[in-house]
Amino acid sequence: RHLVLFLKEHGIEKYNDVCAAYVDKMNKVLSEDFRVYLEALESLKLDIGVSTDVIGYDANVVDLIPRGREQLRNHRFMFSLGERSNILKEIDQPGLVPCISEANSLKYPYEVIFRSLQKLLMDTASSEYIFIKAFFRDESMFYRVFEGPVAVIDENMKLTLANSHDAICLMLMICITKKHQVGRYFAIFPLLGSWGGKLNLCLRFFFPHNTDNE
Numbered sequence: 001r002h003l004v005l006f007l008k009e010h011g012i013e014k015y016n017d018v019c020a021a022y023v024d025k026m027n028k029v030l031s032e033d034f035r036v037y038l039e040a041l042e043s044l045k046l047d048i049g050v051s052t053d054v055i056g057y058d059a060n061v062v063d064l065i066p067r068g069r070e071q072l073r074n075h076r077f078m079f080s081l082g083e084r085s086n087i088l089k090e091i092d093q094p095g096l097v098p099c100i101s102e103a104n105s106l107k108y109p110y111e112v113i114f115r116s117l118q119k120l121l122m123d124t125a126s127s128e129y130i131f132i133k134a135f136f137r138d139e140s141m142f143y144r145v146f147e148g149p150v151a152v153i154d155e156n157m158k159l160t161l162a163n164s165h166d167a168i169c170l171m172l173m174i175c176i177t178k179k180h181q182v183g184r185y186f187a188i189f190p191l192l193g194s195w196g197g198k199l200n201l202c203l204r205f206f207f208p209h210n211t212d213n214e
Contacts, residue, residue, distance in 0.1 A: 031148035040098035046107035095119040111172040
């Protein structure tokens with residue numbers, strides 16, 4: 001840290017080069033880390049419903065519908081809140097560890113995966129922010145580092161929402177995002193707050209489309 005501060009005072013060009021190299025490297029590393037984590041979470045997703053499902057379908061029937069891969073449709077989960085609301089009591093619990101879940105053959109409704117992803121994003125952002133502020137004393141670097149990871153997550157969310165037909169999941173995702181927006185993470189980091197606001201608008205756009213289809 002002292003070397004960085006020395007460069008900032010006596011060799012601003014070198015200091016800027018060091019900062020640019022750090023931002024570029026961490027942007028790429030974290031973007032790839034989140035991309036890998038998203039791919040791992042995808043294998044844990046319990047697919048619930050397709051666009052042709054309607055209320056009144058026999059809840060005791062579980063179909064296997066080929067759609068690229070076998071998809072489990074559980075109508076008991078699709079049209080009933082039930083225990084799925086418990087996710088709102090677990091907002092601050094640690095995120096999922098995919099290898100452990102896979103070893104135990106566990107699958108989760110998407111809102112569980114969504115909460116885990118947001119938890120990882122906020123924890124990672126918090127740690128990186130503290131380091132950058134202490135080591136470089138330049139908060140602007142934090143926002144440049146996280147432009148990549150946020151873009152990766154944003155792209156994944158758009159694809160997921162466009163193919164979602166689970167209104168209960170979307171409702172819970174709105175509640176999860178709202179809880180995070182009033183929490184300390186989104187308040188401290190404007191970048192996350194801005195992304196959370198955009199995500200909330202996107203979720204609210206897709207929610208009536210899903211309820212209309214049902």
